[in-house]
Amino acid sequence: MKSILIVNQSSGYLMVDIANAFVNSGKYDRIVLMVGNPETLRGLDKNVCVEKICKYNRKSLRRRFFSWVYGTIQVLFRVLFKYRSYELFLVSNPPTISFITLFCKNLYSTLIYDVYPDGIVSGGFVTRKNLLFRIWAKVTKKFYQNAQYIYTITEGMADRISQYCDRERIEIIPVWYSADLNPIDKVKNTFILEHGLQDKFIIMYSGNIGKGHNVKLLVSIAERMKEDDDVRFVIIGDGWEKKMIQDSVIGKSLKNVLLLPFQPFDKLAYSLSAADIAYISVEGRASTVCVPSKTFNFIKLSKPLLCVAETNSELAKLIQTYKNGRVFDPSDLDGIISFIKNLKDSVELREQYKVNVSVAKNVFSPNNAYQFIKR
Known part of the structure; x- marks a missing residue:
């Protein structure tokens, strides 16, 4: 042994x-x-x-x-x-x-x-x-x-x-999702109740708020959609750009943006399950080599992905393969907003993305961990 x-x-x-x-x-x-x-x-x-x-x-x-x-x-x-x-x-x-x-x-x-x-x-x-x-x-x-x-x-x-x-x-x-992460029904979701998000369509970013994650773009989108009272942008995390994001939200009086620190592990399933759309962004050279691990947890929870990345990125390849979201250039604010509105207004479209995500779940399974064991 x-x-x-x-x-x-x-x-x-x-x-x-x-x-x-x-x-x-x-x-x-x-x-x-x-x-x-x-x-x-x-x-x-x-x-x-x-x-x-x-x-x-x-x-x-x-x-x-x-x-x-x-x-x-x-x-x-x-x-x-x-x-x-x-x-x-x-x-x-x-x-x-x-x-x-x-x-x-x-x-x-x-x-x-x-x-x-x-x-x-x-x-x-x-x-x-x-x-x-x-x-x-x-x-x-x-x-x-x-x-x-x-x-x-x-x-x-x-x-x-x-x-x-x-x-x-x-x-x-391939990286995989957490086996312990299970979806929480919105009606029973204490995170939604705690933060007054009932009957809101939620676009969520959850993770490190650094210079490579382009969270500031999400703030720009929120500013363009501030008249849509039934839409909320929830940004969870900490990092180098957190202060800048806070200042921008306050300076623009964006009441449709909720900023929160990293959530305790026992609340993670509740916070991530609250999302209707998961925002994922990778900038620069990193986009051609990695997919943020948060992506796979959102896949486990059957969330459509709003991705901002280069067309040759690993994130774009994932979306092209499984059709579980859309990839946008950061300059395409109109396209991003249209995507959000279409998903908000169409139950059929949301259900189609759930079907597409179910295929990806099999590929990014925790069973991948056993591939590290050699005979």
Whole structure:
């Protein structure tokens, strides 16, 4: 029997499902999950041992980078002195986790959600000529070269990774929805009652409010639709642009916008179920490699998706495949508003989207977690 250490600085239901899959496989006698936020690990099998490292800090670039480096150092010392004989399953959070394999000899596999050091270039923090980038890129090539298995979540992400290793070595396993998330009927939904949203048609954004999520566009749409009293825009989350969004809503006197912080896990099914349309946006280069995980939870709840992304994005490919929403250019405010109004006014259209979503549910099932288990 073998032992395995799973490392992901910022974990949620995806890591819970993966850890539980390792338990259920019967191939490992000891499974350790090392995370920065153990309070999010609901539903984790009792046979998984949880060990804490520093939490991923998103408050500023400096704090973010410090949390990456400090978390990586914590993992390295524990692997060297406590988990030397363990297999490693390393998730790309912290992104600097690749550096630990310079110092330890454990067998390891990796799951890549974000490609680094490319991320610090696309974010405008350094150029490819920068010494930090060149050193990090060299370490990354060696990291992929020595990995047993390399996993990622989309074709676009695999293409991006292929600059560092052979494309044939990369296995794509789609992200999935939370099995614990079940739809709540609107009539019984306490979130709707608490916030006075009865008889309102709700367009919802729920997630990080950062510069790549284009939440400000949703505010612009709300401004154009402020005379539609039966429509509400609900924005849930926190992040770098939250203050700017708040100031914009107040400055424009938008009474049709409700701003809320992240909801507790036990209220998540209620808040997400309140949506009639889910707003998903991915900007820039990230759009060609990733689909926000919130997308799959809205799929589980049979919500049509209002997506703002490039036509060649992974999000657009998903919509084109399953016909479970529409994708718009951010400049097409008229098209977005027409989409919202058509869905609000047509029960038949809403029902058709529900039928389309049901197909996608089978593809993005929690059973995908078992694809990480090798014979």
